[in-house]
Amino acid sequence: MTSDKPRYAALDVFRGLTIFLMILVNTPGPGAHPWPFLVHADWFGFTGADFVFPSFLFAMGSALVFVLARPMSHGEFLARSFKRAGLLFLIGFLMFWYPFVKVTPDNHFALFPFADTRFLGVLQRLAVCYALAAVAVRFLKPKQIVVLCIGILVLYWALMVFCAAPGMAFDKVNNFGSVVDRLLIPQSHLYRWDDGFEPEGLLGNLPATVNVLAGYLACRYIVSAPATIGRVQVVAFGGVALAITGLFVSAFVPLSKKLWTDSFVLVTVGLDLVLLALLVAVLDVMRLPVRTGFFEILGKNPLAVYLLSEMLMLTQALAKPFTGVEPYRWIGVEVFQRLAPGPAGSFLCALVYTLACWLFGYLLYRKRVFVRL
Template structure:
């Protein structure tokens, strides 16, 4: 967030916001104006750090069970249609990216258009590149067989698209994009295929543009749950996070803000459940009903965290998640790289990952409990690295 005073410029800014006057009348003002700048310099919300940290903690836990064959159902993705706790994690990460945009975008108004485009492009491209290199690591497989789409790749693309939309079109344009993306995606998925694994339009587009050797094969055939077409509805999760963050920045964390968050979340969930009948909730297809459901749940969760932390002042236990929330991207990358390295080691006739689980955790309670215990321990190992970084004031930003 920009600390200095932004100069007011007379030309019209691409990004605008609404300033309340007299409690009733709203009029558009350029973000770069001094009056708005004073409003934008809001304090850091601990609840947003906790939301990011909670999301990363869950992401690591669901990605690192000791035994994939013995994991609790809620810690696995739904087989196809349906919804589990695990299906909620990734869209919440995108929602948190949008929260951060609410603090970053106002500062863009004081920069030239070229500088803004360069900054957005650099960050989006770097996140995408890190994701691609992660899948290529340890750089022994041919590039012709390396997966191109992925988790970080989708984050990079969604961040870039959402940032550009909000910068040039403002909030109204962002809202219209959300409506068009959700309805348009439904139309494309219905008109150019079906909702099956083999026949969906997203898979057909990825096969045409990228080829089967660059796609995920964990479903038995070449199909990528982070494919290109699904980037459109996934961007809605980021923009929704921006709207929620912007509400906190401009209106504070009072009762009115919490009511708005809860009401918007309720509307999204009801619409999702109604839409589910014709466009099923499906994480792997990132359906429009899935977007609305996850946005609604995220709005509920955010309102709960704001109420507990900002309103009630409850801080006990928040530092644990704050540590993860301060180095989100680095800790996620660390967890993925650690798994890759362990799986390439051979210990006692097993890969290092399986050996650790069998030696230290297997047999502690039921198979599901042992598998979960390993995942929690793995997450705590990553947290320890984050804690050491926080103690030394090391924060890796992209």
């Protein structure tokens, strides 16, 4: 496989764009409702916000191509993969426990008990999917991985439809995934909002792994030979075909990020294939003079920037007992809502926060610090 710089640049830009959108979606400015496309679909449906998480899984799968290129035994590869997954899971768990204290309704501090700490989450899903995908790409050939992906989606559909109570296959509380989560994980360790539904539940890791494997297959195909418009077109047309197939399937299996349904997998993988093909065409094949440094900086330190964005938001909330209001809320309402009332102000507040996180990534880049697990 070749490994010239533009292809690395395309993947860095893809990851960086994903992280940028993830922070933007996760931190809407207070004081007004965000624009609808920046808010996750309530249950069924699809918005721009719903595209972010599966894209990060896709990007993580693409990186596996370069991990496999390093010479190592099966045992060493699996040990490294499981170690990385384990650390990622632990970081995700500690992030939910952080800052280990909470502000009570009467503006005092109290310890945040372990008994109330959520077990699952975004980084935890990344960890589980990475571990499952790493085993698959190590021991299976590309055609076998395609068959595996189809098998996973069929299995997940069958479990959801035939293992749930009649009429409850896609119900928020009584779908089979929710039943499994409540059976294996104490309620106090599950998501506390959205009627108690756990959006990163255990069973949903199966179809989410397909997003990772799709990223691996796409990147493997692109870097296995010199990139040409023809090869890029194959990826793009494949993406369009998958997205259209997903929309067709959604008539029978509704689009739902929270359930991570089969139609959701097909649509998001299809869109990611089109986006990746576009980036490779622009940066590697046509070599257009496009400035990509902004997103590359985020793409080279995605974990560090993401963790900062989450932990900074949690940390600033601790100021409320001293200031009477969370700083981010005050800034959003008193500054950005005055500048641009409504969704525009909410967006501007989130954008400024995202740019502040980018600045942290830029400082790491200037120092040549790259956080890897």
